[in-house]
Amino acid sequence: MKKIYNAAVLGCAHIAVRSLIPELFNSPRFNLAAVASRVASKAESIAKQYRGAAWGTYDEIINDETIDLVYIPLPNSIHYEWIMKALKNGKHVLCEKSLVTEYQHMEEIISYARKQNLLVAENFQFRFHSQHAWVLKALAEKRIGEIRIFRSSFGFPPLPDDNIRYSKDLGGGALFDAGAYPLKAMQFALPDCHFVMKSATLYNKNSDVDIYGGVYLDCPEGVVAELAFGFDNFYQCSYEIWGSAGKISATRAFTAPPGFKPHILLETNAGTEDLEMPADNHFQNMLSHIADCLDSGDFEEEYRQDLKQAAYIKQALELAR
Ligand SMILES: NC(=O)c1ccc[n+]([C@@H]2O[C@H](COP(=O)([O-])OP(=O)(O)OC[C@H]3O[C@@H](n4cnc5c(N)ncnc54)[C@H](OP(=O)(O)O)[C@@H]3O)[C@@H](O)[C@H]2O)c1
Numbered sequence: 367m368k369k370i371y372n373a374a375v376l377g378c379a380h381i382a383v384r385s386l387i388p389e390l391f392n393s394p395r396f397n398l399a400a401v402a403s404r405v406a407s408k409a410e411s412i413a414k415q416y417r418g419a420a421w422g423t424y425d426e427i428i429n430d431e432t433i434d435l436v437y438i439p440l441p442n443s444i445h446y447e448w449i450m451k452a453l454k455n456g457k458h459v460l461c462e463k464s465l466v467t468e469y470q471h472m473e474e475i476i477s478y479a480r481k482q483n484l485l486v487a488e489n490f491q492f493r494f495h496s497q498h499a500w501v502l503k504a505l506a507e508k509r510i511g512e513i514r515i516f517r518s519s520f521g522f523p524p525l526p527d528d529n530i531r532y533s534k535d536l537g538g539g540a541l542f543d544a545g546a547y548p549l550k551a552m553q554f555a556l557p558d559c560h561f562v563m564k565s566a567t568l569y570n571k572n573s574d575v576d577i578y579g580g581v582y583l584d585c586p587e588g589v590v591a592e593l594a595f596g597f598d599n600f601y602q603c604s605y606e607i608w609g610s611a612g613k614i615s616a617t618r619a620f621t622a623p624p625g626f627k628p629h630i631l632l633e634t635n636a637g638t639e640d641l642e643m644p645a646d647n648h649f650q651n652m653l654s655h656i657a658d659c660l661d662s663g664d665f666e667e668e669y670r671q672d673l674k675q676a677a678y679i680k681q682a683l684e685l686a687r
Contacts, residue, residue, distance in 0.1 A: 371434040374400040379439035389649035395657035402427040442537025446471040458485040464542040472676035494651035497643040511611030516591040518548035521599030539575035545595035559585035565685035
């Protein structure tokens with residue numbers, strides 16, 4: 367029988383209440399042990415909905431010796447502080463994207479986590495949707511020949527003015543938020559892109575956060591990646607991989623909810639196939655992966671991905687500014 371890990375949640379964020387708390391509760395590999403909030407009544411009410419879960423302040427949860435893993439869905443700018451506190455109290459960490467707002471914090475986190483042999487994973491659950499495994503297999507089988515360009519877009523219409531994504535102090539901005547997804551997806555298809563060539567973002571004069579933009583990357587063999595993101599955009603959540611002999615387009619790449627069957631278009635000289643992929647639960651797949659990492663104690667691949675993602679974001683920010 368596989369070990370079940372005690373997980374606690376720091377903050378009753380929308381993403382936690384909507385997805386991660388119910389998914390942790392339903393996971394066969396985790397016990398939803400505790401929920402914390404700055405507002406006691408919020409944590410108490412969520413804990414009551416999930417039988418057995420305790421509630422408390424962030425510090426109480428961090429100091430609880432029975433907790434194995436802390437899930438951090440806080441605003442980006444305070445991830446670093448709470449990741450370090452969790453690690454210093456011997457907890458593994460699953461933290462929302464973007465993990466950090468400054469690259470050197472990422473290096474510090476990974477260096478400490480590695481010494482203590484603790485996991486730090488960035489929560490991109492879309493990585494674990496089976497539609498992407500289908501795409502990777504099709505690429506390996508050369509169904510579209512050699513890759514020539516990777517394009518991806520993630521963006522949505524404006525959010526309410528008080529949303530954390532519009533606050534510079536809270537680590538807002540479209541690149542840290544929506545832009546992180548195309549950057550991550552690109553790494554599936556093109557693991558060796560090494561250089562951000564061009565990056566442009568429009569800054570909102572009132573909040574001083576970027577509200578839309580794009581990134582252009584240089585990859586081996588003359589391949590490029592063209593990524594776009596924004597908070598003032600018609601909804602897009604896709605990537606396309608254009609090859610020498612065809613094209614693959616994932617039309618609901620990042621947010622396919624459990625039960626939803628995403629479509630992938632495969633275009634070749636033989637015609638266009640509109641392929642309905644099976645529904646999948648990327649949250650449960652991701653939690654299984656995290657538990658498997660904890661079982662094995664091997665965290666190097668997650669560390670590598672954390673550092674690489676933070677390095678791309680650092681380069682993109684520097685070029686945009
Ligand atoms: N993986 C995904 O699919 C996904 C989707 C959406 C968002 N996210 C990420 O998840 C994180 C949270 O996003 P969200 O949209 O869920 O945010 P949100 O609803 O605004 O929640 C943030 C939570 O952080 C806590 N908090 C602590 N200090 C705060 C402060 N100074 N100001 C505001 N909140 C503070 C609050 O919880 P308490 O009041 O209970 O303490 C608040 O509910 C971000 O990193 C975001 O990028 C990921």
